[in-house]
Amino acid sequence: MQIDVDRSSREPIYRQLAAGLQQRIRSGALPPQTRLPTVRQLAEQLGVTRLTVHSAYAELQSGGWVEATVGRGTFVAAQIEGLIAPPEAQLGRELTPAGMVADILRMSQLPGMISMAKADPAHEFFPLRNWQRAMEQAMESGGPLMMGYTTAQGDLRLRSTLAEVIRERGVSAGPDEIIVTAGVTNGMALITDLLTRPGDTVLVEQPTYLGMLNILSSRGVRAVGLPVDGEGLVIEALEAALRRERPAYLYTIPTFQNPSGVSMRPERRAALLDLAERHGLTVVEDDIYGRLSYEGAAPPALKAADRSGRVIYMSSFSKSLMPGLRIGYIAAAPELIRKLVYLRQAQDLCSPPLTQRALALFIEQGWWHSHMKRMLPRYRERRDALVGAMERFFPAEVRWTRPQGGFSCWVTLPPGTAVTDLYMIAISRGVAFTPGAVFSATPNPEPHLRFCFSAEPPERLADAVASLGGLLRERGGGRSLAAPALSDYVPVV
């Protein structure tokens, strides 16, 4: 392995070495899972001390670029696989929802990237120790049944706990009116499979969660977007759509919406329920952010005021706890739950019983509530850092929402800004966000960005905004944002 080190540079040699190795990993010259030379070998080869090589490896390891396994050696990290696409793969690349979901999932694992691209909870605060305790408790009390098959509807103990959890959002449902799902995305997929056929229409907010658009397009269902303003879904637009369309259902995130960060005002909620009743409209409510309120109490769930049983309620623990649990749930009428149970059987039989039981125990012992209590000030701080930095660094013609909860902030750029170029350059400078277009069911001429502030500490959010502010001002000063040479934005994901 040939890595040039410049002994006259002020940069320490170990950092030059780390940078050289990182560059080789990024370019694909050292693919994932490649074994690196031993410390002794590389030190001899380059004529540096072992401490220098050791320090370089430690730096790479702390950045997630390599993994060390005692007794086996040091390897290029497995999780960076797929992050380093060959430049050709980027040519003529379209920002489709499906491609973007894949991108976001991969990009989130790119070491060193300041990522505002993903509505991801803060990993550094994950309550890993209590989670391990809850798993041990579940295994002790449940024994081998925890590793067997379980019912498709889900662990009764968890469903009983969930019945209490949703009561705190104003929703009353018994354990028989709840089904456990593999996250809220899975809830949407099951509901769509139950209520739609190819060619049907579903009404969504515009912008909306792109996983939803992905689900609809994969099933050949047409998504019709209804505008969202600062007070949530525009009810007049819904009313007009209901005169034109016979939608299978309306999908809404009324509380701390993703990606807009907006909550639906109480009067609009009442008007929506009223319209649903008059038109026989089924409303699918995604309450995944409903717990994450940074300014006093969140509004109760839409379903809390649903007298006629038209609202199907969904949520999950991916934002308020940890997404790797892959646990969400649906609350609805028992007949509907029974049908969803059959669909779940025909999808993957059941969610892992150990995770389900451990989650029930985790919640019952108050650990979920105390985790959220601890997180709310952190997320509020991050939201404030993001908004504060935009006020400071962004040109005056850029606008944004100030979310009172959730993870997303919606940024509106001056007309004509080339968002894809901005996205590409930003990634080449180590900052990731999501271009707004992917959240739209129907094309939207306004250039938007989604910034998620949940996964990065305040300083890094400020750095990212400062960097993007510079890019936007360059353009504002008359300089072009044309895409750079392809080689400049490896690794683009």
Added chain:
Amino acid sequence: MQIDVDRSSREPIYRQLAAGLQQRIRSGALPPQTRLPTVRQLAEQLGVTRLTVHSAYAELQSGGWVEATVGRGTFVAAQIEGLIAPPEAQLGRELTPAGMVADILRMSQLPGMISMAKADPAHEFFPLRNWQRAMEQAMESGGPLMMGYTTAQGDLRLRSTLAEVIRERGVSAGPDEIIVTAGVTNGMALITDLLTRPGDTVLVEQPTYLGMLNILSSRGVRAVGLPVDGEGLVIEALEAALRRERPAYLYTIPTFQNPSGVSMRPERRAALLDLAERHGLTVVEDDIYGRLSYEGAAPPALKAADRSGRVIYMSSFSKSLMPGLRIGYIAAAPELIRKLVYLRQAQDLCSPPLTQRALALFIEQGWWHSHMKRMLPRYRERRDALVGAMERFFPAEVRWTRPQGGFSCWVTLPPGTAVTDLYMIAISRGVAFTPGAVFSATPNPEPHLRFCFSAEPPERLADAVASLGGLLRERGGGRSLAAPALSDYVPVV
């Protein structure tokens, strides 16, 4: 609580008390999660010693009927929920695949039942300690990423390990040609969503895995059954079907088939691949039992001899390790894997990263192989106990397969035997199996049963067969197997 104890009986009082409580739980008088009186309260109320009550509770607890939580008390077990259906619910009940899947999943949790109904690995040998170690190792080495989102294709480290695992079955595929699924059932669901539209035809073996029939019917896809004899799928029937039909694919379990217990002979495998190539037929191979051979080496996977890339290979760890992992996988051409990745994103985003990484570490350390090595003689012993008991206790006109691997034995009863009646009575006597009709895509006049021998120890299998032998002989002696009074077969599941 009023429970009668007969002090003059030879049955110890604590057992009478346990039986009385069990009866109340079964009848629904004490619903799941009801708190039982304290030992002191019940002892005072019934005028018995505390030791008596304590012994009764311990007996119920060891049978899974109640759960004790230190400091909170003793509760009717949550997992028996749904097992005690009201008798009316059983009237006019049809044995559909969907209903049967639900039944089997619930029945498996019924305390005291000798269950041959479910192709379930032996819970008492689950390698729980090593699994917990692997999870701890995954958490230690992977950190918070193990509780985050991951890629829909699955953990690269697990896919690299799986590439080596399938090589042992003669299949070569790189990590990019593998997708992790939530069990093999999920693999089939994804493949079906990718390759079929409602109204399409899929060829299946008759009998076949009922989860597959469930998947096809939930998607409006027509299943056409092709006969299986003692040497596997009848190739002439496939050839005839290919002249008539244009199937989206053929689903086969060539090795240790469920439910027949039969393996496809080498000549038939070659003929099948030849036909597939000539007719452009896609073959979906389910190799879930391929590791569980009780007589020397299993035949290599069908895909091992697939020169033209027409075979899609699927397997999982539900039978060879533990079903609660909910981890399976598909190996196929990269283009197909990419499409499946998009479908997985539109289903539930990803499998839990912690479970995936822990499984990789579990396999890499040899624990999976040593677990199987330990299990094979156990399962062989159970197979022998089942077959031996049938030889001893069953009337001469009953026939059965002698499976060389897997979990299932296929029993053929004399024409005209009322299988549903037999099923109901057997359950009322504490023995569960699966009526053969549910495994058939098209009605089959022959009365069949599936016995799974994997989940019960030899003595209990012999007891179950003796009991069923008695029932079959009663009928043989001219007595009717008419369904008994409904109250007699509570709890029917």
